[in-house]
Amino acid sequence: MAVPPNTDAAFLREVDEELRRDQLAGAWQRYGRIAIIAIIVALAAFGGYLLWRSHQQSEAGEKAEALQKVYDGIAAKDAATKPLPDLATASEPGYRALAKFTQADVLLQKNDLPGAAKLFAAIAADTGVGQPFRDLALIRETSAEFDTLKPELVVSRLRDLARPSNAWFGSAGELVAMAYLRMNKPELAGPLFAQIARNEDVPGTIRQRAVQMTGVLGVDAVDQGEDKKAK
Numbered sequence: 001m002a003v004p005p006n007t008d009a010a011f012l013r014e015v016d017e018e019l020r021r022d023q024l025a026g027a028w029q030r031y032g033r034i035a036i037i038a039i040i041v042a043l044a045a046f047g048g049y050l051l052w053r054s055h056q057q058s059e060a061g062e063k064a065e066a067l068q069k070v071y072d073g074i075a076a077k078d079a080a081t082k083p084l085p086d087l088a089t090a091s092e093p094g095y096r097a098l099a100k101f102t103q104a105d106v107l108l109q110k111n112d113l114p115g116a117a118k119l120f121a122a123i124a125a126d127t128g129v130g131q132p133f134r135d136l137a138l139i140r141e142t143s144a145e146f147d148t149l150k151p152e153l154v155v156s157r158l159r160d161l162a163r164p165s166n167a168w169f170g171s172a173g174e175l176v177a178m179a180y181l182r183m184n185k186p187e188l189a190g191p192l193f194a195q196i197a198r199n200e201d202v203p204g205t206i207r208q209r210a211v212q213m214t215g216v217l218g219v220d221a222v223d224q225g226e227d228k229k230a231k
Contacts, residue, residue, distance in 0.1 A: 084099050084102060084103050084106075085103075087099035088100050088103060093126065093128040093129045093130070094129075096126070096128075096129070097123050097126065097129045097133050097137075100119045100120075100122060100123050101119075101120075101123065101137070103119050104116040104117075104119035104120050104140070104144075107119070108144065113144045113145070114144075114145075116140075116144045117141045117144040117145045120137045120138070120140045120141035120144060121137070121141045123137035124137040124138040124141060132167055132168075135161055135166075135167075135168055135172075136168055136171075138157060138158070138161070139158065139161065139168055139171050139172050139175065142154055142157055142158060142175055143171075143175060146175065146178070151179035151180070151182040151183045152179075152183065154175055154176065154178075154179035155176055155179050155180070155183075158172040158175055158176050159176060162175075162176040162177075162192065164195060164199055169196070169199060169201070169202060170196055170199065170201075170202030170203055170206040170207070170210075171206065173192055173193075173195065173196045174193075174196060174206055174209065174210065176192060177189040177192040177193050177196070177210075177213070180192065186217050189213075189217065190213075190214060190217040190218070190219035191219065193210045193213040193214045193217065193219065193221070194210070194214050194219050194220065194221050196210035197210040197211045197214055197221035198221065
């Protein structure tokens, strides 16, 4: 009886498939345990990260609650400032800066200008805090020290902040203009007060003071271009 011509090919395919199954089984025996361990380690690491994040959020919530209690106590004229020293050393820059700002404000209420200025200076030097808050701290430090500083130092500190494009233009510009007056340079102070008075982004109280100063210095606080349009 003749053997079908495709018998050898079918036999070779079976041998090849059996060989592949043996290779896969060997590979699983060799690497399967490693893969399982790697998956377990990855899951454990992810779980640890989630626990860490939960802990961080819980701590942040506690600090926010403590800071709110401080604000409530200050508003109620209650001596509820005990948490501030701990919050002032917090790892989160935002809470750290807010706590120091609050500590400085409490000292200002007690007329402790040097102590307040020291805290503002610490915020201004803290590179972990956002630049706008550092700029504000520098302005408030300068304000607390204004009477004891040479006017040239006030100008050099705040000149870059006393520009209309800066968020703190009103506060910084007012201090720089006052320093110019102390330097007997009304020709520099007057135009700066006028810029502050015309700038609608500046808080109203600062603009009102600037208008008063332009009146004293004989400077027109009204933008001439806008005045012509109104006519």
